[in-house]
Amino acid sequence: MANHSIVIASGKGGVGKTSLAVNLAIALAQAGKKTVLLDADVAMASVGIMLGIERAPISLHNVLMGEVDVRDAVxxxxxxxxxxxxxxxxxxxxxxxxxxxxxxxxxxxDANEFVIIDSPPGLGPDAMAAIKAGHELVLVVTPEPASLADALKIKSIAEKNNLKILGVVSNFVTRDKSEIKRQDLETLLGLKILAEIPDDFEARRSAAMQVPAITRVPASAYSRAILQVANAMPGVEVQIVEVKTRKENFFSKFAKALGSMFKKKK
Ligand SMILES: Nc1ncnc2c1ncn2[C@@H]1O[C@H](COP(=O)(O)OP(=O)(O)O)[C@@H](O)[C@H]1O
Ligand SMILES: [Mg+2]
Structure with missing residues (x-):
């Protein structure tokens, strides 16, 4: 089995790594891939919170202290x-x-097709350990200059440690004029954009409700962008259902109403 251990990394904090890691891991599991999600953000430990799962008696802390085998913390x-x-x-x-x-x-x-590693931000010993632990890496950025400078540092560390960079996920995309465009992001980072995830209140709401968006609101723009990321993972193919936006629904209803008005006149 060609197994993958993919680090979800960023220079800056708060760019949406944990949300991506949690939702992507669920999407892969839903697609029938044997997947394990590792919360390597040892200090913040937010995966359990996002999943809405109670504090576990045995955790990665015990593993990293040499007290238990990692298989006992799954x-x-x-x-x-x-x-x-x-x-x-x-x-x-x-x-x-x-x-x-x-x-x-x-x-x-050894026991899973995908290990998704949620990493801490920055370049401290915890972040370095998470990056060095994986074989592949997905870089999360927001389309603004401050995020890119940090992302380039992570890129260079990933390359030095021989990780394969699968590409970039640009998160909190609003299509505002001030944003760095997709093409420019690719040029500046020298990496492929796997998906652009829109700034979607459903993502924030899901975190607050402790139910991941991909299961709570699978048709949301956020969840559909997550499926695009899943599709960019090696050997993964998932169907992304097109949904009509409210605007389209409104206009199609309007067009129908107009159509029937004309029919009546005939
Ligand atoms: N695309 C998005 N749209 C809106 N809110 C988002 C999006 N992605 C993440 N968030 C929210 O931003 C906050 C930080 O996300 P998180 O995944 O914890 O980032 P990180 O792990 O990089 O620190 C969370 O409240 C999360 O719900
Ligand atoms: Mg996080």
């Missing part, structure tokens, strides 16, 4: 997805041995 998530949570104890983080991350990911990759 839990059942939604839609057949498995996940490895991080713990929330700040005291214990100090004792974590980040070098153990790579071996943990390799163990997970």
């Amino acid at each position: 839990y059942d998530g939604p839609n057949g997805l498995k996940y490895v949570p991080s713990g929330l104890s700040l005291e214990r983080i100090k004792k974590v041995e980040y070098e153990k991350m790579k071996a943990a990911v390799e163990t997970l990759a």
Whole structure:
């Protein structure tokens, strides 16, 4: 089995990595791929919160402290997805041995087609460990200059560590004039854009409700963009159902009404 361990990385925080990692992992599981989601953001541990799952007794913290095998920290998530949570104890983080991350990911990759790794932002030891643990990387950016400078640093680190960069996901896209355009992003980063995810209140609402968008609102613009990312993953093909926007519905109803008015006149 050609297994994939894909780090979801960014320079800047708050660009939507955890949301992408959680929803992408569920999309892959829904597509029938054996998938495990690893919460490698050891300090923030937000995967469990986004999934709406209670604090787990055994977490990646125990694995990184050499107390348990990573297989003992795997839990059942939604839609057949498995996940490895991080713990929330700040005291214990100090004792974590980040070098153990790579071996943990390799163990997970032996038993799964996809290991999706949610990484911390920045270039600290936690972020470096997450990046070095994967074989492939998806770079998350927002279409603005500050995000790009940081993204280029991550790109260079990924290349130095021989990760295959699958491409870029541009998140919080609004199509405002001030935004960096898709083509320019590709040129500036020297990487392919896998998908543009719109700024969608459904993503924010899903995080607040602790139910991932892909299951709560599968027809939302956010969820459909997630499926585009899933389709860009090696060996994955999912159907993206076209949905009519409210505007189209309004206009088609309007056109029908006009049509019937003319018929009556005949
Ligand atoms: N496309 C989007 N549209 C609207 N809100 C989003 C989008 N992507 C993420 N969010 C929201 O932004 C916040 C930060 O996202 P998160 O995934 O935690 O980012 P990161 O892991 O990079 O820090 C969350 O509240 C999330 O719901
Ligand atoms: Mg995060």
